[in-house]
Amino acid sequence: xxxxxxxDIARRAGVSKGAVSYALNGQxxxxxxxxxxxxxxxxxxxxxxxxxxxxxxxxxxxxxxxALCRPARILGVEPFFMxxxxxxxxxxAARSNALMLQVVTDHEAEIALYRRWWGEGRIDGAIxxxxxxxxxxxxVLEELGMxxxxxxxxxxxxxxxxxxxxxxxxxxxxxxYLVALGHRRIARVAGLPRLVHTTIRDRAFTEVCRELGVxxxxxxxxxxxxxxxxxxxxxxLSSPRRPTAIVYDNDITAVAGLSVAxxxxxxxxxxLSIVAWDDSPLSQVVRPALTALTRDIPxxxxxxxxxxxxxVAGEEVSGFKDVAARLVPRGSTGRPPADG
Numbered sequence: 526x527x528x529x530x531x532x533d534i535a536r537r538a539g540v541s542k543g544a545v546s547y548a549l550n551g552q553x554x555x556x557x558x559x560x561x562x563x564x565x566x567x568x569x570x571x572x573x574x575x576x577x578x579x580x581x582x583x584x585x586x587x588x589x590x591x592a593l594c595r596p597a598r599i600l601g602v603e604p605f606f607m608x609x610x611x612x613x614x615x616x617x618a619a620r621s622n623a624l625m626l627q628v629v630t631d632h633e634a635e636i637a638l639y640r641r642w643w644g645e646g647r648i649d650g651a652i653x654x655x656x657x658x659x660x661x662x663x664x665v666l667e668e669l670g671m672x673x674x675x676x677x678x679x680x681x682x683x684x685x686x687x688x689x690x691x692x693x694x695x696x697x698x699x700x701x702y703l704v705a706l707g708h709r710r711i712a713r714v715a716g717l718p719r720l721v722h723t724t725i726r727d728r729a730f731t732e733v734c735r736e737l738g739v740x741x742x743x744x745x746x747x748x749x750x751x752x753x754x755x756x757x758x759x760x761x762l763s764s765p766r767r768p769t770a771i772v773y774d775n776d777i778t779a780v781a782g783l784s785v786a787x788x789x790x791x792x793x794x795x796x797l798s799i800v801a802w803d804d805s806p807l808s809q810v811v812r813p814a815l816t817a818l819t820r821d822i823p824x825x826x827x828x829x830x831x832x833x834x835x836x837v838a839g840e841e842v843s844g845f846k847d848v849a850a851r852l853v854p855r856g857s858t859g860r861p862p863a864d865g
Contacts, residue, residue, distance in 0.1 A: 529567075529570045529571055529572040529573075530572070531545045531546060531549075531572075533570060533572070534549075534563060534566050534567050534570070534572060537566045537570070538559075538562055538563050538566055540555075540559065540563070544559065544563070545563055545567075547560075548560040548563035548564060549563065549564065549567060585649050585837070586646055586647055586648050586649050587621060587622050587623060587649070588622060588623040588624065588625050588647065588648050588649065589613075589617065589622060589623075589624060589625065589648055589649060589650050589651060589652060589830070589833055589834075589837075590624075590625045590626075590627075590638075590639060590642050590647070590648040590650070590651040590652075591610070591613065591624060591625065591626050591627075591651065591652050591654070592626075592627050592628075592629050592635040592638050592639065592651075592653075593606065593626070593627070593628050593629070593654065593655075594628075594629050594630070594631060594632060594634075594635055594655060595628065595655070603749065603775060603776075603777055604776065604803070604805040604806070604807060604822075605775065605803050605805075605822060606654075608805075608822035608823050608826070609654075609676075609822050609823070609825060609826040610624070610626070610826065611823050611826065612822065612823030612824055612825060612826025612827040612828075612830070613652065613826040613827065613829065613830045614826075615823065615826075615827060616826070616827040616830035616831050616834070617830055617834075620834055622649075622834065625642060625647060625648055632657075632660075632661050632662055635662060636661070636662055636665050639651055639662075639665075639666065639669070639671070640665075640669070643669055643671045648671075649672065649837040650671055650672030650673060650674070650833050650836060650837050651666070651671060651672075651673050651674075651833075652673070652674050652675075652676065652829050652830065652833060653666065653673055653674070653675045653676070653677075653685070654675075654676045654677070655677075655720060656675055656676070656677025656678065656681050656682065656720070656721045656722070657681070657719045657720060657721065658681060658719050658720075658721060658724060659681070660681060660721075663675075663681070663682065663683040663685060664683065666685060667683055667684055667685065672833060672836035672837050673685045673686065673833075673836075674686045674687075674688055674829045674830075674832050674833040674836070675687050675688070676688050676689070676825070676829055677689055677721050677722065678692075678721050678722065678725060679844055680721070681721045682844075686832060686833075686836060686842060686843075686844055687844040687845075688825070688828050688829045688832065688844065688845045688847065689844075689845075689846060689847065690820065690825070690846065690847040690848065690849050690850065691846070691849040692722050692725045692726050692729065692849070692850075693725055693726070693728070693729035694729075694849040695802075695818050695849045695850040695851070695852070696726050696729040696730050696733065696772075697729055697733045698849075698851070698852050699772055699800055699818065699852055700730065700733045700734060700737065700739070700772075701733065701737065702852055702854070702858075703770045703772075703798065703800070703858070704737045704739060706770075706798070706858065706859065706860050706861065707860050707861050708739075708769050708770040708798065708861050709738075709739055709740070709741060709769070709861070710739075710741040710742075710766060710767070710768045710769045710770070710861075711734065711739055711741075711742050711768055711769070711770045711771070711772070712742065712743045712744070712745065712761050712768035712770070712771045712772070713726070713727070713730050713742075713743070713744045713745070713771070713772045713773075713774075714745050714747060714754055714757045714758065714761075714771055714772070714773045714774060714778050714779075714782065715727060715744055715745065715746050715747065715774045716746065716747065716748075716749050716774040716775065717746065717747075717748060717749070718746045723746070723774070726774070727744055730742070730744065730772070731744070741766060741768070743761065743768065745757040745760065745761060747774075747778060749774065749775055749777065749778065750777065750778075751777050751778065751780065751781035752781070753778070754773065754777060754778025754779070754781040754782055755778075755781040755782065755784065755785050757778070757782075758771065758778075758781065758782040758785040758786070759785055759789075762785065762786065762789055762791065762797070767797075768797070769796075769797060769798065769861035769862065770797070770798040770799075770800070770858070770861070771797065771798075771799055771800070772800045772802070773799070773800065773801050773802060774802050775801070775802055775803055776801045776802070776803050776804070776805045776807045776808045776815070776817070777807070778801075779799055779800070779801030779802075779808065779815055779817075780801075780807060780808070780811055780815070782799055783799055783811060783815070783857070786799070793813055793857050794813065794856065794857055794858050794859035794860075795859065795862065796862055798816070798857060798858040798859060798861070799815060799816065799857040799858065800815070800816045800817065800818070800852075800857070800858060801815045801816070801817040801818070802817070802818045802850070803817070803818065803819075803820070803822070803850075804817035804818065804819030804820075804853060805817075808855075809855075812856075813855065813856030813857045814855040814856050814857065815855055815856075815857045816852070816853065816854045816855045816856075816857045816858040817852075817853050817855070818850040818851065818852055818853075819850060819851060819852075819853050820847070820848070820849075820850040820851070824847075825847055828845050828847060832845060
């Protein structure tokens with residue numbers, strides 16, 4: 526079935542297409558009775574304005590775009606993005622704006638999507654996530670001139686507006702806590718290596734370990750899935766000098782690591798301490814409950830949405846540094862074993 530058009534409304538109302546245009550756009554040229562009749566017909570047949578045509582007139586779409594370059598199966602189980610989106614949605618709904626969300630396979634597809642959305646007037650701006658080193662999306666979005674907020678560190682955001690938190694400070698707090706418990710063999714099961722926040726966390730982890738005399742430290746990168754997290758944990762725990770503490774980059778890999786430790790007959794925290802990044806109900810329902818780095822993720826999304834809407838409105842807006850994640854100790858961390 527074809528989408529209803531102005532011509533369909535004109536035919537039903539027995540008026541010209543010009544009269545319909547005047548009525549629907551609030552312009553003079555038709556009587557109030559005719560205007561009301563035309564609008565009633567438009568509502569009845571489900572007519573909606575053509576976004577491409579509105580774009581030519583400079584009208585706003587009242588929508589922002591968000592493309593996620595992650596496997597859809599991960600989005601279904603990882604709480605972070607669902608909480609982030611809830612914060613974005615809450616802020617947009619309060620301003621009568623919508624969220625255009627699409628999962629893409631790679632950056633090339635994401636760039637093509639933004640070009641299409643922006644060119645057709647479907648969105649007023651976009652929120653970009655998962656900032657990479659030398660990210661190819663940044664120069665393209667700068668060239669488009671589209672309002673964009675990047676959830677990522679300003680060092681790689683170019684001229685795009687950044688919203689970020691101090692990941693390095695959170696890593697430092699975690700390692701200092703583990704060292705205070707007596708740990709000297711600490712590993713980090715990290716995310717994708719080309720992500721800017723992964724690089725920042727890796728660097729901070731290596732630096733603080735060296736400063737505090739933790740000579741036995743290791744980093745293993747994963748794709749954030751439970752399967753990859755479990756594989757990395759097995760590799761670490763099968764080494765001759767296995768770590769006594771592991772810090773994971775998300776809650777999914779941390780829960781997988783807990784399962785592997787139990788599978789290998791290791792007690793948590795007596796034999797192995799575990800810390801998860803991003804606190805969630807998942808971290809708290811397992812036993813023992815996971816020590817975690819917690820932050821208000823919905824508020825993080827709201828900060829980004831609020832600044833993007835201000836950009837769209839033509840306001841002067843600066844980047845925003847959110848508070849760093851803070852450590853919440855629970856049952857999964859303790860003193861290392863006597864030989865650790």
